[in-house]
Amino acid sequence: xxxxxxxxxxxxxxxxxxxxxxxxxxxxxxxxxxxxxxxxxxxxxxxxxxxxxxxxxxxxxxxxxxxxxxxxxxxxxxxxxxxxxxxxxxxxxxxxxxxxxxxxxxxxxxxxxxxxxxxxxxxxxxxxxxxxxxxxxxxxxxxxxxxxxxxxxxxxxxxxxxxxxxxxxxxxxxxxxxxxxxxxxxxxxxxxxxxxxxxxxxxxxxxxxxxxxxxxxxxxxxxxxxxxxxxxxxxxxxxxxxxxxxxxxxxxxxxxxxxxxxxxxxxxxxxxxxxxxxxxxxxxxxxxxxxxxxxxxxxxxxxxxx
Amino acid sequence: xxxxxxxxxxxxxxxxxxxxxxxxxxxxxxxxxxxxxxxxxxxxxxxxxxxxxxxxxxxxxxxxxxxxxxxxxxxxxxxxxxxxxxxxxxxxxxxxxxxxxxxxxxxxxxxxxxxxxxxxxxxxxxxxxxxxxxxxxxxxxxxxxxxxxxxxxxxxxxxxxxxxxxxxxxxxxxxxxxxxxxxxxxxxxxxxxxxxxxxxxxxxxxxxxxxxxxxxxxxxxxxxxxxxxxxxxxxxxxxxxxxxxxxxxxxxxxxxxxxxxxxxxxxxxxxxxxxxxxxxxxxxxxxxxxxxxxxxxxxxxxxxxxxxxxxxxxxxxxxxxxxxxxxxxxxxxxxxxxxxxxxxxxxxxxxxxxxxxxxxxxxxxxxxxxxxxxxxxxxxxxxxxxxxxxxxxxxxxxxxxxxxxxxxxxxxxxxxxxxxxxxxxxxxxxxxxxxxxxxxxxxxxxxxxxxxxxxxxxxxxxxxxxxxxxxxxxxxxxxxxxxxxxxxxxxxxxxxxxxxxxxxxxxxxxxxxxxxxxxxxxxxxxxxxxxxxxxxxxx
Numbered sequence: 001x002x003x004x005x006x007x008x009x010x011x012x013x014x015x016x017x018x019x020x021x022x023x024x025x026x027x028x029x030x031x032x033x034x035x036x037x038x039x040x041x042x043x044x045x046x047x048x049x050x051x052x053x054x055x056x057x058x059x060x061x062x063x064x065x066x067x068x069x070x071x072x073x074x075x076x077x078x079x080x081x082x083x084x085x086x087x088x089x090x091x092x093x094x095x096x097x098x099x100x101x102x103x104x105x106x107x108x109x110x111x112x113x114x115x116x117x118x119x120x121x122x123x124x125x126x127x128x129x130x131x132x133x134x135x136x137x138x139x140x141x142x143x144x145x146x147x148x149x150x151x152x153x154x155x156x157x158x159x160x161x162x163x164x165x166x167x168x169x170x171x172x173x174x175x176x177x178x179x180x181x182x183x184x185x186x187x188x189x190x191x192x193x194x195x196x197x198x199x200x201x202x203x204x205x206x207x208x209x210x211x212x213x214x215x216x217x218x219x220x221x222x223x224x225x226x227x228x229x230x231x232x233x234x235x236x237x238x239x240x241x242x243x244x245x246x247x248x249x250x251x252x253x254x255x256x257x258x259x260x261x262x263x264x265x266x267x268x269x270x271x272x273x274x275x276x277x278x279x280x281x282x283x284x285x286x287x288x289x290x291x292x293x294x295x296x297x298x299x300x301x302x303x304x305x306x
Numbered sequence: 307x308x309x310x311x312x313x314x315x316x317x318x319x320x321x322x323x324x325x326x327x328x329x330x331x332x333x334x335x336x337x338x339x340x341x342x343x344x345x346x347x348x349x350x351x352x353x354x355x356x357x358x359x360x361x362x363x364x365x366x367x368x369x370x371x372x373x374x375x376x377x378x379x380x381x382x383x384x385x386x387x388x389x390x391x392x393x394x395x396x397x398x399x400x401x402x403x404x405x406x407x408x409x410x411x412x413x414x415x416x417x418x419x420x421x422x423x424x425x426x427x428x429x430x431x432x433x434x435x436x437x438x439x440x441x442x443x444x445x446x447x448x449x450x451x452x453x454x455x456x457x458x459x460x461x462x463x464x465x466x467x468x469x470x471x472x473x474x475x476x477x478x479x480x481x482x483x484x485x486x487x488x489x490x491x492x493x494x495x496x497x498x499x500x501x502x503x504x505x506x507x508x509x510x511x512x513x514x515x516x517x518x519x520x521x522x523x524x525x526x527x528x529x530x531x532x533x534x535x536x537x538x539x540x541x542x543x544x545x546x547x548x549x550x551x552x553x554x555x556x557x558x559x560x561x562x563x564x565x566x567x568x569x570x571x572x573x574x575x576x577x578x579x580x581x582x583x584x585x586x587x588x589x590x591x592x593x594x595x596x597x598x599x600x601x602x603x604x605x606x607x608x609x610x611x612x613x614x615x616x617x618x619x620x621x622x623x624x625x626x627x628x629x630x631x632x633x634x635x636x637x638x639x640x641x642x643x644x645x646x647x648x649x650x651x652x653x654x655x656x657x658x659x660x661x662x663x664x665x666x667x668x669x670x671x672x673x674x675x676x677x678x679x680x681x682x683x684x685x686x687x688x689x690x691x692x693x694x695x696x697x698x699x700x701x702x703x704x705x706x707x708x709x710x711x712x713x714x715x716x717x718x719x720x721x722x723x724x725x726x727x728x729x730x731x732x733x734x735x736x737x738x739x740x741x742x743x744x745x746x747x748x749x750x751x752x753x754x755x756x757x758x759x760x761x762x763x764x765x766x767x768x769x770x771x772x773x774x775x776x777x778x779x780x781x782x783x784x785x786x787x788x789x790x791x792x793x794x795x796x797x798x799x800x801x802x803x804x805x806x807x808x809x810x811x812x813x814x815x816x817x818x819x820x821x822x823x824x825x826x827x828x829x830x831x832x833x834x835x836x837x838x839x840x841x842x843x844x845x
Binding site: 028033034036039040042048052055056057060061062084087090091165167170171246250255258261269270276277278281282283285292295297 | 312313314388391392395399400404406407408411412415416417419420422424425436449466468494495496497499502505515517531626627631648662663664665666668669671674676678681682683685686714715716717718720721740741
């Protein structure tokens, strides 16, 4: 691929991926306010989250300020994201493989971020020795990331295929996702061990992308890896693998959302409750179109549908 | 132990035959003296007549909620069409704004890691029967949504092989399977993604109720509908509830030597206390205890004899948003009209969750009256210094069952424990406890659902892990000669324990009874003629 070809391919694929990710995130954000459905333990409960307590443990809780911890949820999520806390606690047999896969992903992201920083620093005249150190660190991250990721992805494919608990519930999409990830890691390993100076070439490539140096080219193994990686980035927002976004909502907006009704919510709820409801059961207002408020205010002693 | 694997698409095959069956020797074992299967009453099988009349194609278990067999293919297809239409409404902002975000997230982001299964007491107790995995019904539902309610769903299902047919077998089994879950949310707690199988189960129940008009009679016709029409799912009308409690006031006054008086419909009282009417009938010591405690503490309080006002249950929480909102509004309107400063929940777990949190955002304007748990209300009284206690009166082994809806769902963990640590010298915890507790097996409305052979299932399967916990908590004093008290501050939990204890003869074999928290408080009060708590059957 020519230098300009790499520019177009890389930026258009990443651009589309980001747009799709943004679109799916916005769709989640714009879903209507829902009824409360919190679940203990809630880590923002200051002094109580250790045992799962909430502000509702206070006598006449509405007379007290809700004491919230800023760091509690951050600490909880850091453990969840970096150490896969829930899997460790509740599914220890799966943890080594999924931890390897996730750590592999994190290390590759870190490696790419370091290489991007390296490219920026190179343009600002930072001494070559510093840049060389960065590249050396990036090389270690890459090797560890690719190997861990490959072990994790391959192991999870095998576990899903062989484990009687997982096999009946593993959809085809789940295998496709893991196979794609495996391709990313395996192509990375191949490039790492076949390219003369993997880290330097990645660095040069990223620098070329930033600087608009259309002459930038890649060796065949690294080019193959880059294409697979970029295609994976494009594929990602179409899948459930964007659970890193969804998790914000499942945790912060549902499990940990214990905000009592307030004036701002009342405005939103007024609009939601004014919407027409079309459920068909007799007790749910099937006789004529009604708003949610009218339906909920109904007597409710109509005969049940069947 | 483990049955051969059940496939997801088995649910749509052979509508006439059960997918699995329950055999007692496959269940997780109980400790002595409850380990001899041959001494247990056994699992009732359906009679030929019942098998002919009632749909029983899931696990051979049916309740009085069982569906009648459809007359013909046309009727089956009508129900399949209604299910499809309901599924689409469930995904719409207009019809399901109440839970759309949680529903979509739980549908779209399951990692299929099966982490949640071992959190489920029903799955564990069943000997890990695939049918009872929290993921089984969720994954079937998820794939039906993908196939029938999403763009290019049928094509994608065919290409991927993740294909489940939506037919009468699927619809009827999913309905029954949605009532094999306690909605305890232990599975949700363990999920790394935050996916909530209990929510998906409730959404399924809601679809059946709000679109097809299918819900267990005990929850709908004899539940919320009766409550809104007559006053209570127990059938107690206002004047009868009032008469019953006045009679109980006199009866217990005589027995205890206290002057017990329960105030009704007192306008401008500080507190409206809403018990479960089931307590008045089945566990009268509970409402009487509250009367004793409130009066002794000098609280300005009242009960309400308005329709719905003397029964805090809200079965809508288990199956239907419309009924949930109607019952909650009914309670709030009564409190508003009485002009009380706050509403206190009785010892009823799902009342806590329905009224304090889930229905919170439906109680707008002047219906948003402060609502408080009886756990904090009682704690404030016990440690307030107005009542004198002698903890030595409670010197018998006591353990605490955590109602899921009070503890896991609301985070009210410590107030009841502080009371027990103070008033019960032999208090001991179960393992696990607090927010990690096991459900009693009656959660999600199951405690009020009963025969044909549903009670057998509740006792043997749904309540099994909890029963093991209770026995383990008293393992140091196992015999009947030591009287023991299981504190279960929730009507539905007590009903479930009553079923379990009667079934296995627990009082006779182990000396354990189940009761509420308020009874222990009254039992520890000084100045009573005789102990308030008794292990003897009432004469």
